[in-house]
Amino acid sequence: MFEVCLATLLLSVIILLYRIYLGPTLYDRVIAVNSVGTLAVLIIGVVGFLSQRPDFLDIALLYALMNFIGTIAVLKFFRYKMVDAPPLKTNREDGDL
Amino acid sequence: MITLDLFINVVSWASVVLGSFLVLLGSIGFFRFPDFWSRLHAASVIDSGGMILIVLGMAFQAGFTLVIAKLALIAIFLIITGPTATHAIANAARVSGLTVDRDLNQSKADEKHSKTKKQ
Numbered sequence: 435m436f437e438v439c440l441a442t443l444l445l446s447v448i449i450l451l452y453r454i455y456l457g458p459t460l461y462d463r464v465i466a467v468n469s470v471g472t473l474a475v476l477i478i479g480v481v482g483f484l485s486q487r488p489d490f491l492d493i494a495l496l497y498a499l500m501n502f503i504g505t506i507a508v509l510k511f512f513r514y515k516m517v518d519a520p521p522l523k524t525n526r527e528d529g530d531l
Numbered sequence: 532m533i534t535l536d537l538f539i540n541v542v543s544w545a546s547v548v549l550g551s552f553l554v555l556l557g558s559i560g561f562f563r564f565p566d567f568w569s570r571l572h573a574a575s576v577i578d579s580g581g582m583i584l585i586v587l588g589m590a591f592q593a594g595f596t597l598v599i600a601k602l603a604l605i606a607i608f609l610i611i612t613g614p615t616a617t618h619a620i621a622n623a624a625r626v627s628g629l630t631v632d633r634d635l636n637q638s639k640a641d642e643k644h645s646k647t648k649k650q
Contacts, residue, residue, distance in 0.1 A: 476585050
């Protein structure tokens with residue numbers, strides 16, 4: 435039954451990749467990449483259960499950590515045009531993060 | 532004992548199948564919805580419903596081992612960070628000036644309404 439789950443997850447990833455290719459704005463692509471990351475965590479876990487090697491769950495946990503940090507880093511880069519050196523004072527006219 | 536195993540198997544497969552169905556539903560909705568703000572809702576179905584049900588099914592299959600602790604860690608982390616990332620994306624989109632298209636279907640309805648009024 436995990437085979438059906440794996441096939442469904444891969445089909446969902448393909449649909450989301452097509453939306454990333456089409457996506458009109460940047461934020462559609464960012465949230466689609468976030469969803470693809472969540473699905474990658476699930477796919478790694480399911481593949482670990484299929485091949486009887488539950489050690490894959492460590493890799494899935496690492497992917498879950500990197501997915502969140504990557505999303506926040508991409509958003510921060512497109513907001514401030516830099517990754518390091520956060521702004522010292524928050525500019526209220528800009529809207530608070 | 533056999534009935535307990537059968538019960539655990541049935542619950543596990545049911546939750547895995549329902550979770551993968553929700554993931555497929557969320558991705559199809561993400562593909563077909565017309566607006567960024569409505570696509571957010573479809574993406575949250577993937578993050579909450581599908582992920583929780585699939586991890587629950589895998590935990591039922593694993594039994595009481597170290598695997599279930601790792602699965603609980605993954606589930607807790609994804610539950611915390613999923614809505615946070617969604618909030619950050621929505622806030623960044625709103626700050627950057629992405630507006631809501633109010634009249635996707637409303638304009639057609641209004642046109643129809645005004646036409647019927649004129650006639």
